[in-house]
Amino acid sequence: MASIVSFEDLAGAVRGLPPSCGPVRVVAVDGPGGSGKTTFAGRLARALGAQVIHSDDFPVPWDEPPVTWFRQVEEQVLGPLAAGRPGGYRRYEWAAGTFTDWVDVPVAPVLLLEGVSTARRTAPAAFTVWVEAPAELRLARALARDGASYAPQWREWMRAEEEWFAADGTRSRADLLLDGAAIPGEFVRIQPS
Template structure:
């Protein structure tokens, strides 16, 4: 990860920057928040969605059923079919969010074709994503692992280690980081500001 600046960036400042972008998926600006498990994505993304305002939806890869040993992009086809394709056509998408604790899907909800859509999770910024802006959130592995096990429980330690290898291979094969527009320091994203740096100029 490139060195981040010491000057903090606020969520409203980033939101203003994103609202100025042209749409990338029909009338919608898709903002992809990607990075490895435990990096801080799930803390960062809702704060960004709230800063974007106007009921901007947030969809997570965890809203779909992706087993620990599955391809990280298992969630993308149903997301593309039920949410993205309708939005591109200017229509509401539909989503039934998966409940990992109950192993069942919730009620259907409409995803409006708002000015922006924040998509968070491993694979959100993959090469097939029509993202207007790609954000990579990262943190040291030991911190990421500790966060994940605090969230999911120690019983998932082996599963997390295996998943970490799977997602590493995905990111390497997809070269996700090569397309990122902003790198965010995931060690401190819970406050009103965070540290980040733009990606190096692409050649």
């Protein structure tokens, strides 16, 4: 029987984990684009009273594998946190193609990283979540958000994601597997096979 994830129970479990990045417990919410990662991370962050850093806050090139953007997170956020110091970054505005406001990232008990490739092997994550949904649904969600004119970029991006996840083994290492295709805002735990 499938079970709906309780955000309060998950928040309690995360709080009980040892820190993974200096004094901070990093929770990485990963999975392919359009699977429901942002919605899940937002709900978990509210339950934890934690900050979320989204991959969409950084310039992630369409024509590169979903890996290069993470260097900025490592240098500007994770490196300082690992040393017990606050981090921060300048948020990227996709529509304008420019960097905008400064985001402070204080040393806190928990920080969520949300986006494609956040649970990579090298991430200092105390807990990793994999959110998935069927490709057709993910593409429909992405195009509803970004516009139909982005269909060619999204199809290429989805191919690059598949290659990245296969090479990194992201799903197989996740602490929690979730189906993001359920009723909006609900996440069903996938039982390991």
